[in-house]
Amino acid sequence: MALAPIDLRKKIVQITLEKKKLTHVEARVGIVLDITGSMQTLYKNGTVQEVVERILAVASKFDDNGALDVWVYDTHFSRLPSVTERDFKDYVQNQILNNAAIHKFGRNNEPPVMEDVIRKYTVEEDTGVPVFIIFINDGGVVKPIKKVITAAAVQPIFWQFVGIGHSDFEVLKQLDTMEGRIVDNANFFHLDDIAATSDEMLYDQLLHEFPSWLKAAEEKRIIRR
Template identity: 35%
Template sequence: MGVISLQKLEQQAPEMVDLFKKTSICLDKVNLRDHRAQVALVLDISGSMSGLYQSGKVQELVKKVLALGLQFDLDGSIDVFAFGNYAYEVGTFTLENYKSCCQTVLSRHPLEGGTRYAQALRLIHDKYRDSTDPVYVAFFTDGETSEPELAEREIIAMSNARIFTSFVAIGQDIMPGEASAKKKKGFFGGLFSGFETDFKFLAKLDTLPGRTVDNAGFFAVADPAAIDDDKLFSLLMSEYPHWLVAAKQARIL
């Protein structure tokens, strides 16, 4: 079972029961049902995210990442961070307070003009560099960064830490591994031209050379509220199990 009983969940947060069951099924498929890790959520607070916050779609993502936290984290919690021009540690959210997550984020840190991944990655690295447990980071953004070189350096530096980052772009559908097709030329390369235009850098982070282990994954969804829950959880876990194996082989874990 996970870190919280189904009976307790039914009593405290019945709206989470279905998601909890779906995460259980997903984790069974990748043999991570009894896995323990800290879970962190990084939220883009650049101005272009305004509609996603107002529509409640970002709050739905909070709910779904918390479902992973209920399975992985001994406290059944997630640590939430936000970034735009700067990066901020917002706090820890559980069943008791997760519904106020987005309200808390935006009341403390109104939407900003930039999308600086490196600021957020550095904050995550500093927070968890001495963690004795694996750390799973879900990093949501709707745009490219203004400082790609700095973000690359952070990902390379983090490859020696017990941290895996799943980059999730919002705005179009790209499955794990598909973005590599952007390198192709000719007709079939043209079919994937949108990948290069919209999320070229995130795709690059997924295959970035110079790392001790592959510590990042990438996929994109057109609408985070429309994607099937089972599919989303499967995508979130598509590369993390491989990192666990590689990190153990490299004696990082």
């Protein structure tokens, strides 16, 4: 019997984890989705749903309850119900596009949603377990995110920014060289077309810098493993 796409992706994630010596790591996994106006086509054509499913495979391997926490943002943000293997089908349509309460397709403002991510994992649910946040963005981010990331370096949260599309991502490209942090807690890579990127390449890039952050964060006693 052919494997379902989610099961195939979990196999690819497992291979990636073995390659990067991450098979024994437990982590909370969250995704922050840009829902500004320029993202409208990617929501309507199913690309964002596909991204959620691809990242869910990572959460299924890292998180003991297999849940992927979800946020969307433009000038406002919404913290959405977590998604699991039981309910991922049509998640974007049902939870985001059909939800009139969600502010969508406006301009971008990242710090408020980032502060809510920090609040969830360090105030509301402070477990000490590492947190892996995948932040999908298709354009410029506001410069104050640098201040948020610098202040959050003491928290057990790693921020993996993924730029999609054809913007210059000037601020995000500077993340690796930002000074004044106890550990390097953020990484960025750019994909012109995320839908055309293979699962193997996506997972390899997503998990490229997470291992070195885990090591540094453990040495600085930011996380307990």
